[in-house]
Amino acid sequence: MSDISAAARAALQFGSDEFLYAEPYGEGHINETYAAYYRKADGTEYRNILQKINNYVFPDVDGLMENIKGVTDYLRGIVGERETMTVIPAADGKAYYLDPDGNYWRSYVFIENATAYQKIEKDEDFFTCGVSFGRFQQQLADYPAHLLHETIVNFHNTPSRYEALHAAIAADKAGRAAEVQEQIAFALAREESAGVLVQGMANGTLPCRVTHNDTKLNNILIDDATGKGQCVIDLDTVMPGAVAFDFGDCIRFGASTAAEDETDLSKVEMSLHLFRVFADGYLSTAAPFLTEAELDSLVDGARLMTLECGVRFLTDYLSGDVYFRIHRPRHNLDRCLTQFKLVADMEAKEAEMRAIVKELAAKYR
Ligand SMILES: Nc1ncnc2c1ncn2[C@@H]1O[C@H](COP(=O)(O)OP(=O)(O)O)[C@@H](O)[C@H]1O
Numbered sequence: 001m002s003d004i005s006a007a008a009r010a011a012l013q014f015g016s017d018e019f020l021y022a023e024p025y026g027e028g029h030i031n032e033t034y035a036a037y038y039r040k041a042d043g044t045e046y047r048n049i050l051q052k053i054n055n056y057v058f059p060d061v062d063g064l065m066e067n068i069k070g071v072t073d074y075l076r077g078i079v080g081e082r083e084t085m086t087v088i089p090a091a092d093g094k095a096y097y098l099d100p101d102g103n104y105w106r107s108y109v110f111i112e113n114a115t116a117y118q119k120i121e122k123d124e125d126f127f128t129c130g131v132s133f134g135r136f137q138q139q140l141a142d143y144p145a146h147l148l149h150e151t152i153v154n155f156h157n158t159p160s161r162y163e164a165l166h167a168a169i170a171a172d173k174a175g176r177a178a179e180v181q182e183q184i185a186f187a188l189a190r191e192e193s194a195g196v197l198v199q200g201m202a203n204g205t206l207p208c209r210v211t212h213n214d215t216k217l218n219n220i221l222i223d224d225a226t227g228k229g230q231c232v233i234d235l236d237t238v239m240p241g242a243v244a245f246d247f248g249d250c251i252r253f254g255a256s257t258a259a260e261d262e263t264d265l266s267k268v269e270m271s272l273h274l275f276r277v278f279a280d281g282y283l284s285t286a287a288p289f290l291t292e293a294e295l296d297s298l299v300d301g302a303r304l305m306t307l308e309c310g311v312r313f314l315t316d317y318l319s320g321d322v323y324f325r326i327h328r329p330r331h332n333l334d335r336c337l338t339q340f341k342l343v344a345d346m347e348a349k350e351a352e353m354r355a356i357v358k359e360l361a362a363k364y365r
């Protein structure tokens with residue numbers, strides 16, 4: 001859904017140049033994104049990104065924009081102009097504009113001649129994901145991550161995801177617990193290991209870093225001329241975390257040989273080839289700054305992010321499909337099954353995954 005006239009009114013709040021028009025832009029699913037066109041006094045035209053922030057997903061807009069301002073201001077000090085997002089202030093100097101209907105708007109400098117691709121189509125795309133998100137972490141390695149707000153509280157707190165699972169089993173709202181005993185047993189058998197990353201952060205063995213938490217290919221702008229990752233975008237979920245959160249989630253979705261909701265489980269595997277492709281890109285930029293403990297945590301992250309995701313799908317299935325949008329009955333259960341299949345496969349391949357990380361880390365250190 002888009003609302004061009006509300007966007008046009010909001011566009012007037014950003015910058016003092018003559019506003020021309022706004023149109024829906026891009027394929028984001030969380031915020032409403034527009035391109036807003038302006039004309040300068042000398043006649044040249046340009047566009048900005050204008051977004052209506054999804055206030056339902058992100059209730060704390062002040063905290064959210066403080067995170068984004070903090071991180072992008074910092075990046076601007078160390079990288080080139082097209083390598084970071086730039087927040088355009090509203091007329092009152094704030095990082096967003098609150099319209100009379102209660103909608104929050106923000107604007108960014110439009111990074112031209114670069115494209116956000118929707119789908120990983122070849123190994124090189126996945127490699128680029130690794131390079132870009134590894135570099136993003138590297139550039140922010142010295143940023144005071146503990147100052148960032150948690151825009152989605154407990155996002156990768158795997159133990160708290162387990163608490164939600166226990167509650168859903170106990171409530172058995174949809175009367176489905178009996179049917180999924182095997183999946184419940186699979187999850188519970190792994191509960192003890194679920195806390196390794198959060199515990200590592202709590203006891204200081206894993207540094208608190210800036211993590212992106214939405215590490216999809218379409219959140220990277222790829223330069224049209226060079227084909228290289230130009231800028232990491234979509235910083236709404238930038239939060240304090242462990243580097244293995246981002247690494248792990250990338251492996252979860254990108255190294256799987258099948259879709260997240262594939263029903264033929266024989267097609268679902270964690271490809272060691274794809275694991276290597278991503279780890280190669282990621283470590284080419286991240287290996288130099290990662291601690292030994294962080295390097296060791298990457299494979300745990302892959303397994304844990306996948307387990308956590310499966311646990312969330314199972315929880316939602318037990319609760320009657322209230323959180324994730326479903327397109328068929330059992331959709332959440334199908335998703336849970338692919339994730340658990342991947343977890344089992346990662347457990348079987350753990351030694352190989354660790355060997356790959358070790359080999360590639362040595363290559364780039
Ligand atoms: N600064 C920017 N310059 C150019 N394009 C951008 C910029 N920011 C966002 N986009 C485009 O808008 C799309 C949606 O933006 P994004 O912040 O990812 O929204 P969502 O949170 O809804 O995914 C991106 O996939 C990209 O195509």
Ligand SMILES: [Mg+2]
Nearest residue numbers: 028218219234
């Ligand atoms: Mg996005």
